[in-house]
Amino acid sequence: MNQEVTLRRQWIATGxxxxxxxxxxxxxxxxxxxEPPATPExxxxxxxxxxxxxxxxAGARSAGPVTFTLRNDSKWPTExxxxxxxxxxxxxxxxxxxxxxxxxxxxxxxxxxYSFQCLQGGQVRSISLPFAVTGEVSSDDTPAIKQAxxxxxQQSNNLYLRYASQTLGTMAPQLRGLTAALASGNLAxxxxxxxxxxxxxxxxxxxxxxFGDAGDNIQGVRNPALAPANDPAFTGLGRxxxxxxxxxxxxxxxxxxxxxxxxxxxxxxxxRTLPLVPGSLPLRAHEILEDTLRDTLSGQDDQGxxxxxxxxxxxxxxxxxxxxxxAGPLESRRPGITATINxxxxxxxxxxxxxxxNNSWITLADATPSQRRSVNAAVxxxxxxxxxxPQLLALPQGSE
Amino acid sequence: MSPxxxxxxxxxxLRGALTTGTAAAAAAAIAAAAPPAHAVGATAAFPFExxxxxxxxxxxxPQAASTxxxxxxxxxxxxxxxxxxxxVTDRVRILTAGGTPTPAGSGAPPADSGVLGPAMPSDGLxxxxxxxxxxxxxxxxLASMKPQGLGPLRIFPxxxxxxxxxxxxxxxxxxxxxxxxxxxxxxxxxxxxxxWIQPQWQINGFVSPPRPSGTPRNLFGYxxxxxxxxxxxxxxxxxxxxxxxxxAVGGTFIVVRLIRMLVEFWDRxxxxxxxxxxGRRRDSGAPLDGSLERDTPQYAKDPNGVVIPLAAHIRLAxxxxxxxxxxxxxxxxxxYVLGQDPTGNQNVGLIFACYQANIQKQFEAxxxxxxxxxxxxxxxxxxxQYFIGLPGVTGNGFLGAGLFS
Ligand code: HEM
Numbered sequence: 150m151n152q153e154v155t156l157r158r159q160w161i162a163t164g165x166x167x168x169x170x171x172x173x174x175x176x177x178x179x180x181x182x183x184e185p186p187a188t189p190e191x192x193x194x195x196x197x198x199x200x201x202x203x204x205x206x207a208g209a210r211s212a213g214p215v216t217f218t219l220r221n222d223s224k225w226p227t228e229x230x231x232x233x234x235x236x237x238x239x240x241x242x243x244x245x246x247x248x249x250x251x252x253x254x255x256x257x258x259x260x261x262x263y264s265f266q267c268l269q270g271g272q273v274r275s276i277s278l279p280f281a282v283t284g285e286v287s288s289d290d291t292p293a294i295k296q297a298x299x300x301x302x303q304q305s306n307n308l309y310l311r312y313a314s315q316t317l318g319t320m321a322p323q324l325r326g327l328t329a330a331l332a333s334g335n336l337a338x339x340x341x342x343x344x345x346x347x348x349x350x351x352x353x354x355x356x357x358x359x360f361g362d363a364g365d366n367i368q369g370v371r372n373p374a375l376a377p378a379n380d381p382a383f384t385g386l387g388r389x390x391x392x393x394x395x396x397x398x399x400x401x402x403x404x405x406x407x408x409x410x411x412x413x414x415x416x417x418x419x420x421r422t423l424p425l426v427p428g429s430l431p432l433r434a435h436e437i438l439e440d441t442l443r444d445t446l447s448g449q450d451d452q453g454x455x456x457x458x459x460x461x462x463x464x465x466x467x468x469x470x471x472x473x474x475x476a477g478p479l480e481s482r483r484p485g486i487t488a489t490i491n492x493x494x495x496x497x498x499x500x501x502x503x504x505x506x507n508n509s510w511i512t513l514a515d516a517t518p519s520q521r522r523s524v525n526a527a528v529x530x531x532x533x534x535x536x537x538x539p540q541l542l543a544l545p546q547g548s549e
Numbered sequence: 550m551s552p553x554x555x556x557x558x559x560x561x562x563l564r565g566a567l568t569t570g571t572a573a574a575a576a577a578a579i580a581a582a583a584p585p586a587h588a589v590g591a592t593a594a595f596p597f598e599x600x601x602x603x604x605x606x607x608x609x610x611p612q613a614a615s616t617x618x619x620x621x622x623x624x625x626x627x628x629x630x631x632x633x634x635x636x637v638t639d640r641v642r643i644l645t646a647g648g649t650p651t652p653a654g655s656g657a658p659p660a661d662s663g664v665l666g667p668a669m670p671s672d673g674l675x676x677x678x679x680x681x682x683x684x685x686x687x688x689x690x691l692a693s694m695k696p697q698g699l700g701p702l703r704i705f706p707x708x709x710x711x712x713x714x715x716x717x718x719x720x721x722x723x724x725x726x727x728x729x730x731x732x733x734x735x736x737x738x739x740x741x742x743x744x745w746i747q748p749q750w751q752i753n754g755f756v757s758p759p760r761p762s763g764t765p766r767n768l769f770g771y772x773x774x775x776x777x778x779x780x781x782x783x784x785x786x787x788x789x790x791x792x793x794x795x796x797a798v799g800g801t802f803i804v805v806r807l808i809r810m811l812v813e814f815w816d817r818x819x820x821x822x823x824x825x826x827x828g829r830r831r832d833s834g835a836p837l838d839g840s841l842e843r844d845t846p847q848y849a850k851d852p853n854g855v856v857i858p859l860a861a862h863i864r865l866a867x868x869x870x871x872x873x874x875x876x877x878x879x880x881x882x883x884x885y886v887l888g889q890d891p892t893g894n895q896n897v898g899l900i901f902a903c904y905q906a907n908i909q910k911q912f913e914a915x916x917x918x919x920x921x922x923x924x925x926x927x928x929x930x931x932x933x934q935y936f937i938g939l940p941g942v943t944g945n946g947f948l949g950a951g952l953f954s
Contacts (some may be wrong), residue, residue: 257652496744530743540658
């Protein structure tokens with residue numbers, strides 16, 4: 150079979166069919182099988198996943214921590230969910246178990262009724278009879294999270310695409326300003342227009358790779374083995390930044406700006422109809438600021454402007470937009486989560502406040518260690534809160 | 550410093566005629582540190598709860614692996630500092646007990662990094678928490694609670710201070726039987742505290758196994774950590790009536806001093822000279838007037854320093870006189886290795902950590918006596934900080950609770 154490798158960051162669905170039938174899912178039979186723990190310190194059960202019966206072996210039990218050894222006795226790669234009934238949600242999702250493979254999953258069961266669900270190719274194939282759990286738990290029982298569906302996330306995707314095309318629309322006049330400033334050789338003005346456009350681009354939440362080649366051309370991705378000046382594939386905002394801060398000729402940069410303008414217009418034309426990978430928006434919700442921390446606040450990304458904090462503030466806007474677009478699905482699973490997240494994002498803005506006046510920003514290099522730490526603290530603490538989003542909204546494997 | 554005690558440094562052209570100070574015989578007790586049962590191994594566990602924090606006298610012998618992770622407070626108010634100390638307490642309680650982490654379920658990433666496997670062993674973990682003077686500045690409204698003598702690490706004349714390795718508001722001294730356990734604990738604690746603290750500097754240290762027996766050796770090849778005050782000597786914990794704020798009783802001052810050791814230079818010196826610089830023998834660890842590691846040096850019998858020179862490190866550090874008795878401190882040093890430097894030398898040394906009830910009367914007094922000692926040429930102190938090691942936690946309390954009551 151044609152092995153389709155899906156990179157996590159890919160956002161646009163490719164032409165390749167994404168729904169695979171159980172029979173054609175490639176099995177990575179590693180031979181390494183999980184052994185049951187040597188010293189079980191809590192209740193355990195071996196649960197068989199077979200063609201005839203999903204979850205046989207899970208009998209009534211008392212509340213508390215339990216380790217289930219899931220063993221795939223079927224012929225098909227199978228994903229196993231432990232769900233709370235009736236329809237209350239999922240406690241855990243296994244990885245896709247190849248035939249003959251077993252693995253351990255743990256949960257703390259509160260009182261109630263539970264079933265195992267067996268999925269193949271992202272579709273529920275069978276459900277076990279419910280088993281009863283009685284008694285009380287002293288520690289927190291594992292929450293049951295309602296399973297997300299691609300239909301539900303599609304609405305969020307639509308909201309996002311509307312936001313994205315509006316945002317991209319504001320880039321056109323900024324790029325015209327940039328081109329005009331370069332045409333007249335006014336580098337100071339060009340730098341201001343460049344920053345506006347760079348922030349708009351960040352506000353899209355379009356960090357690396359999310360719009361494929363079109364996005365890369367706009368962002369400007371450097372070949373690490375080449376000097377920027379000798380790297381013809383290094384284009385867009387990154388290349389113009391490099392030139393603006395490394396004494397390139399305004400004329401050469403003007404050509405780059407004209408091309409950038411065209412690339413942006415091309416993406417804007419496609420944006421509303423882009424087939425987004427259904428489960429990508431929840432990933433994006435935390436990855437925008439992951440990129441901020443990794444690439445921007447580290448300074449790795451910088452091509453000379455030192456505008457890490459300005460870009461961070463735009464990244465916060467993009468994150469807010471994504472979280473807002475996902476608010477419905479998120480709040481129905483964990484009420485209050487968007488407010489919690491927004492509080493952490495507010496803290497990033499508070500940390501950024503002393504670093505700029507309007508759109509005039511202190512450079513990363515000029516910031517004191519303590520100023521940088523305040524921003525890092527706020528961004529990384531927001532990331533801890535954002536990290537739950539992809540988990541809360543994860544789609545069945547094979548249905549993404 | 551009194552003139553007769555001016556030590557002779559190798560590089561001094563003029564060696565001062567060293568006259569005698571009559572050193573009274575001092576019955577300085579050497580802590581006979583017998584290893585507690587189960588000190589080593591994955592199941593070793595030291596209770597978190599207690600009058601004092603672990604990692605100072607408990608376990609009796611320092612664990613093999615450590616990190617000294619120092620943070621700047623990014624919390625901006627008292628509530629943030631309190632939330633930090635509560636979160637740290639929760640995590641340390643869980644981590645030191647060990648066991649299987651509560652599963653996070655399908656709505657969150659895994660609760661644990663898995664670095665220690667599905668069921669995390671205690672592995673002799675201790676986490677000792679300290680606060681620097683910055684925790685008592687205007688941000689947190691705790692200025693009136695600041696312990697006496699807690700300021701920035703004092704810079705001494707021969708130091709080569711490097712701002713990158715100096716200062717900090719919060720110390721996590723994390724020690725365990727293996728480095729993965731140390732890393733796991735640090736990673737877990739920072740995950741739960743990102744908004745309130747950010748790393749400022751961090752250095753990992755190790756204690757070598759006994760070679761071949763007795764006290765482990767430092768990177769000069771000398772047994773290090775032989776002579777220490779025992780807990781009943783009462784020199785380490787802050788006691789009531791000591792002039793320190795009530796909340797600090799049961800705590801201790803932690804001095805962390807990062808000291809580079811110029812091992813290549815040291816290796817080009819004869820072992821006899823090395824021995825006289827330290828005052829002990831490199832092979833056995835015995836004081837130069839004794840034959841066993843545990844022998845007590847008898848300075849009164851050698852007032853002119855014929856056998857153990859007056860400027861030997863151990864003699865200056867602890868002259869074992871009634872006057873010097875109260876200046877003793879508890880040392881738990883860790884070796885560090887940071888790679889190499891631009892001259893091609895190894896960048897290695899000692900994380901000198903010492904614990905005392907009074908920084909000025911103990912650490913600084915000892916350090917002042919050591920000023921200009923012959924060993925000075927072979928070491929360079931470059932970083933560190935003073936911290937107040939918080940009192941222990943009993944019941945359901947949290948570290949530093951006394952600051953908020
Ligand atoms: C890299 C620097 C240092 C090295 C290589 C070093 C090495 C040693 C050695 C080999 C001993 C003898 C063994 C023992 O009793 O533990 C010793 C003892 C001692 N050192 Fe250090 N030391 C260093 C720094 C310091 C500093 C900074 C202080 C205090 C300010 C200090 C205070 C002491 C004390 C109090 C003793 C015990 C003396 C006694 O009671 O007999 N040392 N050191």
